[in-house]
Amino acid sequence: MNLLLLEEADFIAADRVVLRDRRLVHMQDVHRAAVGDNLRVGRLGGLMGNAQLLRLEAGEAELHVSFDQPPPAKLPLTLLLALPRPKMLRRVLQTVAAMGVPRVVLLNSYRVEKSFWQTPFLEPEAVREQLILGLEQARDTVLPQITLEKRFKPFVEDRLPALTDGTLGLIGHPGDYPPCPRGLDEPVTLAIGPEGGWIPYEVDLLTRAGLQPVQLGARILRVETAVAALLARLF
Amino acid sequence: MNLLLLEEADFIAADRVVLRDRRLVHMQDVHRAAVGDNLRVGRLGGLMGNAQLLRLEAGEAELHVSFDQPPPAKLPLTLLLALPRPKMLRRVLQTVAAMGVPRVVLLNSYRVEKSFWQTPFLEPEAVREQLILGLEQARDTVLPQITLEKRFKPFVEDRLPALTDGTLGLIGHPGDYPPCPRGLDEPVTLAIGPEGGWIPYEVDLLTRAGLQPVQLGARILRVETAVAALLARLF
Known part of the structure; x- marks a missing residue:
């Protein structure tokens, strides 16, 4: 946790927050914070800044906070990702x-096992928890938008062309293809397949939707x- | 497991192997292999090729193997890595x-907890197990060489200059530094710090050893x- 990420419910005044949950435990056990210490903070969806620890008790900490810095820029990217197996999903979300990455579409594919769609790790709260861990790690405040698409064909045929419009569309796919380009500035739509890769039919449909x-x-x-x-x- | 990696002990003749361990279980449960199927194989430290499944029983499989293809090239890189925490170590080795990566030096640093050096995951057999999983994933046959350096200063002062000689020496380090270069062909020595980063004294010593x-x-x-x-x- 390189950033203490604050939510609206933490605020008791415009410049005061009270923490009682895992963030408090982390502050105590990992940062070994003491009254008077300064910590980096961010407001979920908003600015980043500094906090000073005013009061630290067994179950509660109070901090004075100020915000003055925008979060780092997002990549100009929409990521289409074949739904990974549950354990991998959690790490990939982080x-x-x-x-x-500002936008992720978790997509079905022939090689995605049906059971993967049943995992509790796809519940909105579970997804959010992993995203927050990623934001705290990297020092960012803005949650990526995650969309689930359980049917490959209608998504790729009907909705993907509008998403890829005006972007460079790419499919990460092993084989005799051009090497992945480097150091782009332009917006990209990138599709990454499941373990075992996209099947030829899927590559074909993605290609028709404008991805190469x-x-x-x-x-x-x-x-x-x-x-x-x-x-x-x-x- | 995208490559069935074979060791000398598996061979019962120059072109025959018998498998009884987790590779057999994987072949059955994940690949759902049947007699007559062809599988990609590699000889640990040697060539890659094909196997045909001759016989499949509950506890044993026999395959006919032939080898005709070199493993993919390694990167021209020596990686110095501050020893990660045990759970992360296993994934990083994979x-x-x-x-x-052909050569990794696991290195001490001020921010590496002393207890990390005690983990059973640093035992040679445990390290080898993770490396094998990485080779099977990527389809390679050649184990990286892993060296442990428990003392930062003597390693960096006495042995690192010879390692970096003739290479581009880089330290991955957040801060106001030039951006990491792209698409190099030349040999590189790259140092990656622990969680929390190298301390300034360490960056200073690495810099004197020729890394920037x-x-x-x-x-x-x-x-x-x-x-x-x-x-x-x-x-």
Whole structure:
């Protein structure tokens, strides 16, 4: 936690917050904070700034806060991600939030096991929890928007063309394709497949929606690693 | 497991192997392999090729194997990594093996907790297990070389200059530094710090050993994400 992320319910006045939950525990156990210490804070969806610890008791801390700094810019990216297996999903959500992805579409694919859509980790509160961990890690305040699309074909045929319009559309896909471009400034729509990859039919439909396959070399990476590698290379 | 990685003990003849362990279970449960199926195989430290499943019983499988293809090239890189916390260590070892890092030095730092050096995950067999998982994921056969350096100063002062000689030496470090370069062909020595980063004294010593700080932007990434992002950007 490199940023103490504050929500509206934490505020007892415009410049005062009281914490009682895991953030308090973290402040005590990891930061070993003491009264008078300064901490970096952010207001969820808003500015970042500084806090001074005014009072620290076993179950409660009070801080004076001020906000003066915008959060870091997001990437100009919409990420389409074949729904990963539940354990991987949690880490990927942290990774996309930490790396500054503003919009993620979790998408079905032939190689996504049906059971993955039943995981409690897809509940809005569970998704939000992982995104917050990513924002706290990277020092950002703005939650990415996460959309679930359980049916591949209607999404790709009917809604994807409008999303990709005006962007460079890319499919991260192993094979004999051009290498993934580097250091772009333009907006990108990037599709990353499931373990085992998109099937040819899916690549075909994504291509018709305006995306083109690009590759990262012969090595097959886990989804979480592929996400970090593709984003770091693109931007 | 995208590659069935074979060791000398698996061979019952030059072109025959028998499997009885987790690789058999994986073949059955995940690949749902049947007699006659073809699978990608690699010989640990050697070539890759194909196997045909000759015989499949509850506790044992026999395969005919042939090898004709070199493993993918490694990155021209020596990675110095402040020892991560045990849980992260395991995933980072998989990631570096999957991404093709040939040499990793796990290094002490002021912000590495002493207890991290006591973890059973640093035992040679445990390290090897994670590296093998990374090779199986990425389809590679050559184990990275992992070295442990429990004392920062003697390593950086006495041994690091010889390692960095003839390479571009970089320190991944947040702050007001030049951006990390992109798409290099030359050999690199890259140092990645612990959670919380290198302390100024350490950056100073690394700099004297020929490394220069570079940054990836304002976002603070977890070690595993930073490794993937830095490697994908550098090469």
